[in-house]
Amino acid sequence: MNRTEKKQVIDQLNERVNQASIALVTDFRGLKVEEMETLRTRLRQEGVHYQVVKNTLARLALEETPHAVIKDEFKDCCALALGYDDPVVAAKVLSKFAKENKKFSLRFASYAGKTLTAEDIEELSKLPGREELLAKMLGTMNAVPGNFVGLFGNLLRNMLYALNGIKEQKEQDQA
Structure with missing residues (x-):
């Protein structure tokens, strides 16, 4: 060389x-x-x-x-x-x-x-490699809004059950 x-x-x-x-x-x-x-x-x-x-x-x-x-x-x-x-x-x-x-x-x-x-x-x-760390981070970031939506969905569902129970009780009282 x-x-x-x-x-x-x-x-x-x-x-x-x-x-x-x-x-x-x-x-x-x-x-x-x-x-x-x-x-x-x-x-x-x-x-x-x-x-x-x-x-x-x-x-x-x-x-x-x-x-x-x-x-x-x-x-x-x-x-x-x-x-x-x-x-x-x-x-x-x-x-x-x-x-x-x-x-x-x-x-x-x-x-x-x-x-x-x-x-x-x-x-x-x-x-873990860069791609794996990014995937974990995105999964965590995605979990927060998903849990938030699930929490409010449960609150609304419980409220609907309570209103439905009140409605049924009033119907029974009227009958």
């Missing part, structure tokens, strides 16, 4: 890292090509970018980015996963893949300017 190719890789990676909300570093040693392709497919379906990159190039690309806190941690065989919209999605996919493949492991990550350990990533993967 010559200097211009390296510069191009650094620039492309830097641009992607600046847009990413989370950057996860994995160890892929020992994985077969088919397993690696399976992982890449799963990540691509979730909108996560996954790239094997030389450590030196990764360090240079991470400089002056929100994920610069992890730039000095790159050692051995590393691959970088970048999640853009929902950081939980990337953590879930990678954690699930790590459980299925013992040779694959999560090393560390950067989220909101902080370094996360492999245990932190595992905990992050257990959280």
Whole structure:
């Protein structure tokens, strides 16, 4: 790889890292090509970018980015996963893949300017995703007016039962 190719890789990676909300570093040693392709497919379906990159190039690309806190941690065989919209999605996919493949492991990550350990990533993967949280919030918001309508419906129904009872009692008294 010559200097211009390296510069191009650094620039492309830097641009992607600046847009990413989370950057996860994995160890892929020992994985077969088919397993690696399976992982890449799963990540691509979730909108996560996954790239094997030389450590030196990764360090240079991470400089002056929100994920610069992890730039000095790159050692051995590393691959970088970048999640853009929902950081939980990337953590879930990678954690699930790590459980299925013992040779694959999560090393560390950067989220909101902080370094996360492999245990932190595992905990992050257990959280509900953005879509699930939005669904719960909308369900809660929808429940309030529904309960309000139900409450007034019960009040009106009870009032109608009382008026009906009074009507029936007057009819019996007149007869």
